[in-house]
Amino acid sequence: MKASDTTPARRMGPSGSATWHLMLDGAEAILREEGYAELTSRRVAERVGIKQQLVYYYFKTMDELMVEAFRRLSKRELERFEQAMSAERPLHEIWGIAMNTSDARLISEFMALANRSEGVRAEVIAFIERSRQLQVEALTRAIERKAVAAGKPAAALPPVAATFLATSVGLALTREAALGVSMGHAEIAGVIEQYLAALEP
Amino acid sequence: MKASDTTPARRMGPSGSATWHLMLDGAEAILREEGYAELTSRRVAERVGIKQQLVYYYFKTMDELMVEAFRRLSKRELERFEQAMSAERPLHEIWGIAMNTSDARLISEFMALANRSEGVRAEVIAFIERSRQLQVEALTRAIERKAVAAGKPAAALPPVAATFLATSVGLALTREAALGVSMGHAEIAGVIEQYLAALEP
DNA sequence: GTCTATACACCGATAGAC
DNA sequence: GTCTATCGGTGTATAGAC
Numbered sequence: 001m002k003a004s005d006t007t008p009a010r011r012m013g014p015s016g017s018a019t020w021h022l023m024l025d026g027a028e029a030i031l032r033e034e035g036y037a038e039l040t041s042r043r044v045a046e047r048v049g050i051k052q053q054l055v056y057y058y059f060k061t062m063d064e065l066m067v068e069a070f071r072r073l074s075k076r077e078l079e080r081f082e083q084a085m086s087a088e089r090p091l092h093e094i095w096g097i098a099m100n101t102s103d104a105r106l107i108s109e110f111m112a113l114a115n116r117s118e119g120v121r122a123e124v125i126a127f128i129e130r131s132r133q134l135q136v137e138a139l140t141r142a143i144e145r146k147a148v149a150a151g152k153p154a155a156a157l158p159p160v161a162a163t164f165l166a167t168s169v170g171l172a173l174t175r176e177a178a179l180g181v182s183m184g185h186a187e188i189a190g191v192i193e194q195y196l197a198a199l200e201p
Numbered sequence: 202m203k204a205s206d207t208t209p210a211r212r213m214g215p216s217g218s219a220t221w222h223l224m225l226d227g228a229e230a231i232l233r234e235e236g237y238a239e240l241t242s243r244r245v246a247e248r249v250g251i252k253q254q255l256v257y258y259y260f261k262t263m264d265e266l267m268v269e270a271f272r273r274l275s276k277r278e279l280e281r282f283e284q285a286m287s288a289e290r291p292l293h294e295i296w297g298i299a300m301n302t303s304d305a306r307l308i309s310e311f312m313a314l315a316n317r318s319e320g321v322r323a324e325v326i327a328f329i330e331r332s333r334q335l336q337v338e339a340l341t342r343a344i345e346r347k348a349v350a351a352g353k354p355a356a357a358l359p360p361v362a363a364t365f366l367a368t369s370v371g372l373a374l375t376r377e378a379a380l381g382v383s384m385g386h387a388e389i390a391g392v393i394e395q396y397l398a399a400l401e402p
Numbered sequence: 403g404t405c406t407a408t409a410c411a412c413c414g415a416t417a418g419a420c
Numbered sequence: 421g422t423c424t425a426t427c428g429g430t431g432t433a434t435a436g437a438c
Contacts, residue, residue: 211434241432243431253432262432263432
């Protein structure tokens with residue numbers, strides 16, 4: 001369309017290099033420990049021991065850095081889920097992941113970021129849908145195995161409802177625990193574990 | 202302890218005045234529509250049509266403004282809960298409130314803020330505990346009424362677990378809906394409404 | 403009660419030297 | 421690949437005039 005872009009376009013470095021990863025590591029640490037309000041090029045640089053301006057050699061904008069950071073995280077998480085599916089008791093594994101404090105906090109921050117950045121939003125939506133899909137498949141298989149073994153028709157709780165429930169509850173539990181609230185936590189964890197034990201003895 | 206404060210303390214306006222409320226209204230609107238990263242004295246002033254510096258006549262710091270904003274909101278919400286308890290079908294009312302989009306978003310933002318501000322954190326903790334207490338009481342009463350009527354021992358799901366579940370799920374549903382995700386939403390809403398209908402026909 | 407003036411720190415981003 | 425220099429913009433907060 002445009003025969004000549006008047007802006008010559010800034011010189012940029014390659015994705016995937018060691019420094020590139022280092023910067024994303026720094027960004028993750030900041031999100032985890034301080035929240036997205038502190039995620040700035042200066043803070044990232046300070047953390048990894050480089051100059052602020054170098055951030056813009058590897059990322060066009062801070063928004064792009066955030067998108068890349070979530071993309072890397074989401075890939076890692078999905079691989080973790082997939083691996084959990086092939087473990088001995090997949091549902092217990094999934095629940096364990098949902099209860100992992102530090103990454104729950106990280107994902108929480110990205111969800112907040114998703115409200116303000118189109119790029120992040122698209123990645124977050126894709127991640128939610130893919131991980132829910134994975135969980136539904138695993139749960140469906142587990143329920144069917146159980147039903148066949150017992151000769152029962154099973155399921156007052158549809159698999160997708162159960163996974164949604166587990167994810168929401170896991171997130172709420174870790175978020176409240178971080179604040180120092182614990183009212184009802186033991187009871188709700190008990191209910192979930194009872195449900196899991198019934199499916200995966 | 203200190204016989205004389207060397208800093209003369211800046212001149213301050215009264216809490217509760219019309220302008221004071223106007224500023225909190227502006228702060229709420231910003232949180233709802235744009236998120237806490239945009240909650241600045243300049244943006245508040247712009248919204249309500251006054252100069253940025255006037256914010257500091259009514260609030261010592263931005264942090265104090267946030268605390269006051271949450272305090273006002275939390276008071277309003279708790280009154281709403283209490284009123285709902287005395288309605289015809291209290292549990293349906295509570296679920297309705299949990300599903301109210303705009304205030305769920307607002308509360309979400311304050312929860313994120315709680316991770317960064319001690320003052321906000323204290324208020325958020327108090328709010329969570331008080332509102333959960335209220336809900337547990339209402340649910341306990343409803344279950345007992347039902348159990349007495351049916352002559353049953355009742356309750357595989359402890360009331361505090363049920364309310365925790367409803368709150369987490371409600372928050373997750375509205376947050377995802379805001380992003381445009383809907384996978385499993387109909388199923389989970391169906392399950393909850395079924396549970397409610399069983400208790401409050 | 404609201405305004406102007408003003409300080410100082412930090413932010414994203416660009417240009418160009420080494 | 422990393423640095424120095426630098427820009428315009430925005431943030432919190434204070435002092436003091438009207």
